[in-house]
Amino acid sequence: xxxFVSRIEENDFPITFEVPSxxxxxxxxxxxxxxxxxxLDIVSALNVCNNPVGKVRIDPAPYAGRILEDIGVxxxxxxxxxxxxxxxxxxxxxxxxxxxxKTLLAMTGDYAMGDYPAEEKVDHINSLELITGxxxxxNEGKLMPELSxxxxxxxxxxxxxxxxxxxxxxxxxxxxxxxxxxxxxNYAARKVEAGADFFQTQICYDAIKILxxxxxxxxxxxxxxxxxxxxxxxxxxxxxxxxSKSVPQVNIPSDVRKRLSKADDxxxxxxEFTVEFYERIIDGVQDRGLETMVxxxxxxxxYEGKSGxxxxxxxxx
Numbered sequence: 001x002x003x004f005v006s007r008i009e010e011n012d013f014p015i016t017f018e019v020p021s022x023x024x025x026x027x028x029x030x031x032x033x034x035x036x037x038x039x040l041d042i043v044s045a046l047n048v049c050n051n052p053v054g055k056v057r058i059d060p061a062p063y064a065g066r067i068l069e070d071i072g073v074x075x076x077x078x079x080x081x082x083x084x085x086x087x088x089x090x091x092x093x094x095x096x097x098x099x100x101x102k103t104l105l106a107m108t109g110d111y112a113m114g115d116y117p118a119e120e121k122v123d124h125i126n127s128l129e130l131i132t133g134x135x136x137x138x139n140e141g142k143l144m145p146e147l148s149x150x151x152x153x154x155x156x157x158x159x160x161x162x163x164x165x166x167x168x169x170x171x172x173x174x175x176x177x178x179x180x181x182x183x184x185x186n187y188a189a190r191k192v193e194a195g196a197d198f199f200q201t202q203i204c205y206d207a208i209k210i211l212x213x214x215x216x217x218x219x220x221x222x223x224x225x226x227x228x229x230x231x232x233x234x235x236x237x238x239x240x241x242x243x244s245k246s247v248p249q250v251n252i253p254s255d256v257r258k259r260l261s262k263a264d265d266x267x268x269x270x271x272e273f274t275v276e277f278y279e280r281i282i283d284g285v286q287d288r289g290l291e292t293m294v295x296x297x298x299x300x301x302x303y304e305g306k307s308g309x310x311x312x313x314x315x316x317x
Contacts, residue, residue: 004074004103004172005197008044008226013282013317014295016076016200016228017307018047019067021057031070039311040073045103047200047297050078053246054114061092065099076174076200077101082109085124086133086144093138097169105174105200106130128191131173135195141168172197177227178249179209185216192221200297201230203243203250207277211284214292228297229281233306234270237261243301271306275313282317 008014017039022030034046046067048060064075077096084092096104106127125133125147133144143163175196177188188199204210210229217224234240240260244252256273263269278296285294296314300307 004045004076005226007074008198008228008295009293011044011295013278013314014044014226014228014293015042015311015314016045016047016295016297017043017311018049018297018299021049021052021060021063023055023057027058027063027066031066034067035071037308039308039315040071042311042315043073044295045074045076046071047076047105047299048078050080050107050109051083051114054116056115059092061096061099061101064096064101068100074103075101076103076105078105078107079130080107080109081123081125081127081130083119083122085122086147088122089125089130089133090138090144093134093169093171094165097171102170103172103174104134105176106134106196107176127175128187128194131175131191131196132194134169134171134173138165138169139171141165174198174200177201177213179204179213180206180251181249185213185220188213188217189220192217192225196225198225199227201227203230203232203247203299205231205253205256205277206251207280207284210281211288211290214285214290214294215288218290218292224292226293226295228295229278230297230299231274231277232299232301233267233274233310234260234301235267235306237266239301240270267306271310271313274306274310275317278314279317 019034020030048064048067049057050060051057060077064077067073067075079092108127137144141164143165173196175188175191177199178184179201214227232243237260240252240257244250259273260266260269281294298307298311
């Protein structure tokens, strides 16, 4: 099987989809549900979350391993810095490698929410350093070194190499991008310099900010990696409001809320809007003369919604 980035670069408009994760011992039920998706031949990969919004769910590594083995679709396992030490992260990574996982999404993780809002975060390293650690150390056959003191978004805190591992890993690593966050273009550029192979954005409904982010990235680095823009097709107004309140740094513009709220069929209008949104992104990339590959990352709020229809429509763009 070709690696994830090579495969998506062969598509005109690659699409990834985030699957639900069990909150108990019913893994087989979830796998059976995923097998019944009628768009598995369209998507390039299935994302597997790591305790989204702080809610305890199955570890993404073994779950992604089952998806790969039982369903045969490339999984993208999420790895957060939120609740693991440096040794814990590497233990997880070596385990993921043993399961045949090759593609990861590195992120810091959500704080002060979910099942244990008062739980103390570990946060030993940040997502930029996690990308560096995987690409420059584990993939080169070395353990990640100790760190200098103090968190930093602007410098590499790794000290001297300490020990080789028995065999290098071979991960491709994606970074999360938040186009609406101040300073995100510089931070994303540093992730690319650290070895990020692709980006998946947080849910964003502002096409101008997406395009400005991509343009800013191209101004800072040569040959930026693919950017998969995150959205969610809403099933109802209640889902839309719940998302805006529960997920950090997700902003749903007032014009989007008004359009969907006035519709006779909310979920159908959400589908149409989502497809139109990606069409605006594609047109904007062409109009601005940008070279970055763009695609879609579908993050459903409820899995019985319009996600499958959206994916099928997007595959025809």
